[in-house]
Amino acid sequence: MKNNILKVKKSAKAAALLSNDEKNSLLKEMHHVLGTHTEKILEANQKDMENGKSKHLKASMMDRLLLTPERIKSMQDSLSQIIELHDPIGEITEDYRVDSGIQIQKKRIPIGVILMIYEARPNVAVEAASLCIKSGNPIILRGGSDAIHSNMAIANCWDIALQKCNLNTSMVYVVENTDRKVLDDMLLWDDCIDLVIPRGGEGLIRYVVNNSRIPVIQHYKGLCHLYIDDEANFEMGLNLLINGKVSRPGVCNALETLLVHKGIAKEFLPLVQQRLLAKQVIIKGCNKTGAILKGIQPASEDDFSTEYLDLMINIKVVNSLDEAILHIDNFGSHHTEVIVTENLQNAERFINNVDAAVVMVNASSRFSDGGELGLGAEIGISTSKVHSYGPMGLKALTTEKFIVKGTGQVRS
Amino acid sequence: MKNNILKVKKSAKAAALLSNDEKNSLLKEMHHVLGTHTEKILEANQKDMENGKSKHLKASMMDRLLLTPERIKSMQDSLSQIIELHDPIGEITEDYRVDSGIQIQKKRIPIGVILMIYEARPNVAVEAASLCIKSGNPIILRGGSDAIHSNMAIANCWDIALQKCNLNTSMVYVVENTDRKVLDDMLLWDDCIDLVIPRGGEGLIRYVVNNSRIPVIQHYKGLCHLYIDDEANFEMGLNLLINGKVSRPGVCNALETLLVHKGIAKEFLPLVQQRLLAKQVIIKGCNKTGAILKGIQPASEDDFSTEYLDLMINIKVVNSLDEAILHIDNFGSHHTEVIVTENLQNAERFINNVDAAVVMVNASSRFSDGGELGLGAEIGISTSKVHSYGPMGLKALTTEKFIVKGTGQVRS
Numbered sequence: 001m002k003n004n005i006l007k008v009k010k011s012a013k014a015a016a017l018l019s020n021d022e023k024n025s026l027l028k029e030m031h032h033v034l035g036t037h038t039e040k041i042l043e044a045n046q047k048d049m050e051n052g053k054s055k056h057l058k059a060s061m062m063d064r065l066l067l068t069p070e071r072i073k074s075m076q077d078s079l080s081q082i083i084e085l086h087d088p089i090g091e092i093t094e095d096y097r098v099d100s101g102i103q104i105q106k107k108r109i110p111i112g113v114i115l116m117i118y119e120a121r122p123n124v125a126v127e128a129a130s131l132c133i134k135s136g137n138p139i140i141l142r143g144g145s146d147a148i149h150s151n152m153a154i155a156n157c158w159d160i161a162l163q164k165c166n167l168n169t170s171m172v173y174v175v176e177n178t179d180r181k182v183l184d185d186m187l188l189w190d191d192c193i194d195l196v197i198p199r200g201g202e203g204l205i206r207y208v209v210n211n212s213r214i215p216v217i218q219h220y221k222g223l224c225h226l227y228i229d230d231e232a233n234f235e236m237g238l239n240l241l242i243n244g245k246v247s248r249p250g251v252c253n254a255l256e257t258l259l260v261h262k263g264i265a266k267e268f269l270p271l272v273q274q275r276l277l278a279k280q281v282i283i284k285g286c287n288k289t290g291a292i293l294k295g296i297q298p299a300s301e302d303d304f305s306t307e308y309l310d311l312m313i314n315i316k317v318v319n320s321l322d323e324a325i326l327h328i329d330n331f332g333s334h335h336t337e338v339i340v341t342e343n344l345q346n347a348e349r350f351i352n353n354v355d356a357a358v359v360m361v362n363a364s365s366r367f368s369d370g371g372e373l374g375l376g377a378e379i380g381i382s383t384s385k386v387h388s389y390g391p392m393g394l395k396a397l398t399t400e401k402f403i404v405k406g407t408g409q410v411r412s
Numbered sequence: 413m414k415n416n417i418l419k420v421k422k423s424a425k426a427a428a429l430l431s432n433d434e435k436n437s438l439l440k441e442m443h444h445v446l447g448t449h450t451e452k453i454l455e456a457n458q459k460d461m462e463n464g465k466s467k468h469l470k471a472s473m474m475d476r477l478l479l480t481p482e483r484i485k486s487m488q489d490s491l492s493q494i495i496e497l498h499d500p501i502g503e504i505t506e507d508y509r510v511d512s513g514i515q516i517q518k519k520r521i522p523i524g525v526i527l528m529i530y531e532a533r534p535n536v537a538v539e540a541a542s543l544c545i546k547s548g549n550p551i552i553l554r555g556g557s558d559a560i561h562s563n564m565a566i567a568n569c570w571d572i573a574l575q576k577c578n579l580n581t582s583m584v585y586v587v588e589n590t591d592r593k594v595l596d597d598m599l600l601w602d603d604c605i606d607l608v609i610p611r612g613g614e615g616l617i618r619y620v621v622n623n624s625r626i627p628v629i630q631h632y633k634g635l636c637h638l639y640i641d642d643e644a645n646f647e648m649g650l651n652l653l654i655n656g657k658v659s660r661p662g663v664c665n666a667l668e669t670l671l672v673h674k675g676i677a678k679e680f681l682p683l684v685q686q687r688l689l690a691k692q693v694i695i696k697g698c699n700k701t702g703a704i705l706k707g708i709q710p711a712s713e714d715d716f717s718t719e720y721l722d723l724m725i726n727i728k729v730v731n732s733l734d735e736a737i738l739h740i741d742n743f744g745s746h747h748t749e750v751i752v753t754e755n756l757q758n759a760e761r762f763i764n765n766v767d768a769a770v771v772m773v774n775a776s777s778r779f780s781d782g783g784e785l786g787l788g789a790e791i792g793i794s795t796s797k798v799h800s801y802g803p804m805g806l807k808a809l810t811t812e813k814f815i816v817k818g819t820g821q822v823r824s
Contacts, residue, residue: 013765013767017764098785098786100784102775102779107763111797111798194796194797195798209602210625213621213622215627215628215796236820239820239822240820240822243822243823347817351519353425353429357814358814358815359814359815359816360816360818361815361817361818362817362818362820363816363817363818363821364818364821364822364823366822367512367823368814372510372512373510373816374508374516384606385523385524385607385811386523386799386811387811388811389521389811389814390813390814391814399797399798399799399800399801401770401771401802402770402785402801402802403773404773404780404785405759405772405773405774406774406775406776406779408775409774409775409776410651410654410659410776410778411659411778
């Protein structure tokens with residue numbers, strides 16, 4: 001195993017030196033191979049689906065696992081999108097001269113070997129790998145055992161595409177052995193893996209953070225709040241609430257808690273209840289909310305800490321903007337926080353005082369996504385501030401080296 | 413202990429919101445307090461020096477530990493320099509609009525709580541802390557037990573300066589208990605510490621990396637090479653060699669190995685020997701070097717892997733630029749690598765193919781330092797590519813958050 005990973009590491013220099021054209025040719029080839037191998041991938045996926053059935057996997061898990069011709073087409077579409085993205089590698093980001101006379105440049109380079117750890121979705125083996133390739137980084141894909149046949153079928157496509165382009169097949173390496181022990185070993189190999197990106201439930205991510213010697217991009221959960229200021233446009237607030245809570249409740253940028261300024265609570269909360277009930281959303285509320293709305297459940301501290309990922313929401317009435325910020329300090333996940341207000345000063349105060357990767361004014365939390373924020377695509381999201389904060393696109397898969405050019409200068 | 417660290421974490425928001433003027437006022441106050449407390453600091457340092465003597469610390473360690481009025485003056489000077497630096501916090505680094513109509517900005521913010529782990533030098537308690545303050549980050553200083561009296565005396569100065577400025581004294585926290593167990597605990601508290609920066613020997617840094625759940629800035633060693641191309645200016649090569657090896661052999665940007673193209677070895681190496689011997693530098697060489705130079709020691713694989721930090725150097729004759737790059741791949745430390753050449757293509761090939769944080773053409777490796785590279789000052793150096801690569805100035809102590817401004821847009 002270590003030998004295979006060392007081969008990936010050895011491929012890093014060639015990957016870093018690929019031109020944008022060479023990288024795009026590979027991605028185009030992969031697009032083609034996915035087309036010619038659709039049947040084989042679907043057959044492999046069928047095995048995973050049958051195993052999943054006999055293991056009684058949850059319906060949501062089975063849905064994530066399932067591949068169809070449309071879903072393979074959608075993988076191809078993501079390849080086409082990534083081909084169109086600007087290649088960040090080689091960019092000179094700074095260029096200046098200092099008193100000693102030396103010229104200093106900073107140049108964007110790849111990070112190196114990325115280990116992607118994920119659960120059931122086989123499309124990660126196409127999409128995450130394409131982003132790594134486009135940014136010059138070899139990738140190790142370690143998916144869950146439930147998707148192993150699908151993943152290996154996609155790995156085979158990468159092999160074919162890499163060979164066709166005369167490239168080292170180690171640049172995309174899919175781990176066949178999904179034993180936890182193998183993962184544990186890899187997490188200690190900081191001599192040949194540069195960054196670990198886990199995608200999945202909080203348990204998986206905490207396990208990786210607690211057991212890795214390699215830097216890890218962390219994103220435990222998305223517990224996002226919508227705060228309705230006393231100077232908010234009601235209709236806008238209701239629209240953002242429904243879009244944030246209902247449009248896709250199972251994702252990390254969905255809303256979990258609504259905070260409402262006491263000055264508007266009596267007038268606004270009945271409208272909230274009406275709109276939420278029409279969408280079958282279950283409401284849990286603080287005491288003050290309970291005094292205004294009938295028939296809702298009480299919200300506990302635990303509820304305010306829970307990422308429901310479901311048609312359920314907490315409501316809390318706050319005395320002030322600062323109390324809303326304090327609540328977010330205590331219960332937020334540093335992911336995405338939204339204020340609705342027409343008051344610019346309140347908006348600024350929220351922006352500056354809320355400690356989250358994405359802070360929004362009068363926009364839906366559902367925009368907190370690499371694609372929607374103009375990054376083109378996203379490899380993951382970081383809720384810790386080291387290396388990257390928030391949705392990570394191609395640039396987050398790079399770093400910068402110093403280049404110094406002199407004419408014989410020495411340091412005195 | 414955990415309570416104290418939680419207090420530091422709680423001070424992070426106020427630290428992040430300080431204006432440049434407020435931060436500079438604090439640094440000016442600290443400058444003043446260091447002046448009025450010079451005697452007290454020197455008395456405390458005297459205790460450390462006496463303990464050091466009775467523990468028979470090495471002379472080099474005792475020198476690092478020693479404080480004098482001049483060294484305290486030099487701490488004050490570093491405060492003055494940091495006051496002059498541009499405050500990176502609050503800068504809008506990107507600002508664009510996407511098709512959905514929302515406006516997206518990226519804004520520079522502090523990282524949060526920095527844990528600085530270091531060994532004997534008490535000046536770190538002033539200089540690292542000032543850089544963290546200037547970039548809006550609270551700092552925990554955990555120095556070695558040998559310097560504990562000096563560190564606590566400086567901690568007292570920070571307390572006085574922070575109080576004078578009506579700031580939370582937890583923004584600079586010096587750990588009094590230097591037991592390893594306390595350090596081990598802190599390295600697991602990723603709920604209240606955001607980044608760990610260890611400074612010291614490779615053993616300390618590996619220990620921190622292996623035991624930390626918090627992201628760590630790594631810099632194991634500086635094993636820097638100087639490669640003399642067959643199209644090099646000899647006099648320039650000799651000057652860079654002597655400056656790189658002799659001007660301060662005990663630092664990480666000093667040279668450890670000289671690589672010489674075979675085409676010029678016979679002519680160049682005797683000049684090298686003459687200049688090195690005049691500076692009492694011991695030479696170890698490969699077989700080809702031994703065939704040209706008399707009276708030198710043979711260099712083993714171990715030698716090529718050793719950071720001497722002393723007046724000793726390895727010499728290897730290589731067949732080509734690519735063999736020089738390969739040698740650096742095998743033995744380099746991703747710190748600083750230098751080529752001397754008049755051939756632009758060779759320079760470009762070296763720049764693009766050498767995997768180091770700082771790659772230089774015709775300049776001394778001794779310039780690989782935050783101050784010399786125009787960063788103003790340096791908190792440390794990273795030889796891993798995550799978050800930052802190379803010398804780290806104020807900007808490396810920051811990250812960027814997304815700010816989204818809309819007019820009620822929802823995601824379709």
